[in-house]
Amino acid sequence: MLSRVSANLCSRCGRPLRDGVCPVGHPQRAARRRRRRPWRGVLAIVLVVVLLSGAAYGALVWYPPKAAGDAMRPLSAELAEAVPPYRGAVEAFPAEATTDALSEASAVLTVSDEARRELTQLQGRLESTSVPSIPVISERPPMELAADLHDQMSNFAIAALESVSDLEAAARYLTELSAILPGLSNLRAAVGGPTSPGEVEGAVAASRPIAEQLAADLRSLTPPAELTATHATLLAIARGLSTSIDELEQTAGAASGPVIRAIVGDIRSQIGSFREAAATAPEDARAGGLGEQISDAESRLERIAAGLRELQDQDVEGLTFPES
Numbered sequence: 001m002l003s004r005v006s007a008n009l010c011s012r013c014g015r016p017l018r019d020g021v022c023p024v025g026h027p028q029r030a031a032r033r034r035r036r037r038p039w040r041g042v043l044a045i046v047l048v049v050v051l052l053s054g055a056a057y058g059a060l061v062w063y064p065p066k067a068a069g070d071a072m073r074p075l076s077a078e079l080a081e082a083v084p085p086y087r088g089a090v091e092a093f094p095a096e097a098t099t100d101a102l103s104e105a106s107a108v109l110t111v112s113d114e115a116r117r118e119l120t121q122l123q124g125r126l127e128s129t130s131v132p133s134i135p136v137i138s139e140r141p142p143m144e145l146a147a148d149l150h151d152q153m154s155n156f157a158i159a160a161l162e163s164v165s166d167l168e169a170a171a172r173y174l175t176e177l178s179a180i181l182p183g184l185s186n187l188r189a190a191v192g193g194p195t196s197p198g199e200v201e202g203a204v205a206a207s208r209p210i211a212e213q214l215a216a217d218l219r220s221l222t223p224p225a226e227l228t229a230t231h232a233t234l235l236a237i238a239r240g241l242s243t244s245i246d247e248l249e250q251t252a253g254a255a256s257g258p259v260i261r262a263i264v265g266d267i268r269s270q271i272g273s274f275r276e277a278a279a280t281a282p283e284d285a286r287a288g289g290l291g292e293q294i295s296d297a298e299s300r301l302e303r304i305a306a307g308l309r310e311l312q313d314q315d316v317e318g319l320t321f322p323e324s
Contacts, residue, residue, distance in 0.1 A: 010026050064143045068316050069317065071150065072131075075153060078126075080323070086115045088114075089167055092111055093108050093171060102279070105282070109168060131147040153304060156301060169224035174281055183214045184275060186210050188267075191268070215242060230277060230280070234277055240270050
């Protein structure tokens, strides 16, 4: 309403206009119209397009390598720190099939704590760090590869922790087994080589407590899953030794020299079989599943290292590589 009224008044004196003319005759000033500048709108549109293009470029080209690097740099460093202690535990497990090597298994127990600590720390870092998941952008390289490596590292940490736990269980069993092996030498010496009834009675009296103690010590051991078959074999041999000693006792005063020598020879053979079965325990543990676990963890490490190299080729810098 104000604009309509002001348009019907004289621009000089304010009197009402008559047919657009001032009654006093004042000339009217023409209203100034603002000149439109269409190029300003075009410039605004161009500016918006440029800004949006820059944002899209940053999201699709600049951001993925940065986000992947921010996530993988600390994780790769954590992995590189965890690998040497883990491999130290693996390498400490005896590889030779000798009874002397059984006592060396205790070395696993001295380094396994560090391996577990580093692997647990790696697992915690993996759980607290993730590669950003953003539609479209997460599918761009190297984001997709970084996410896959994150999962591979998590799987490795879990597999390696399981390996360390199983190595410890096997090493503990081997260490305890090595402690009862000296009883075999004592048993062999106690049996001796009797030829007369009196010597047989003395051999039985000396050897039976040793054989019983050997069996009792063996029954007190708890084998890991990988060594249940080996443990069962050793128990069977221990029972066979007790049976043979009973047979030797029954020959006293009734059997001839060849029969006595045959039973004594059987006892010595069983002692040798016990040693051989005990010596192969480390190999049995590997064949029973421990070796497959270790190989699986190493294969995972190789794939992770290859993925990290590929990630580096995709402009992600500052990565740490595990020892090969």
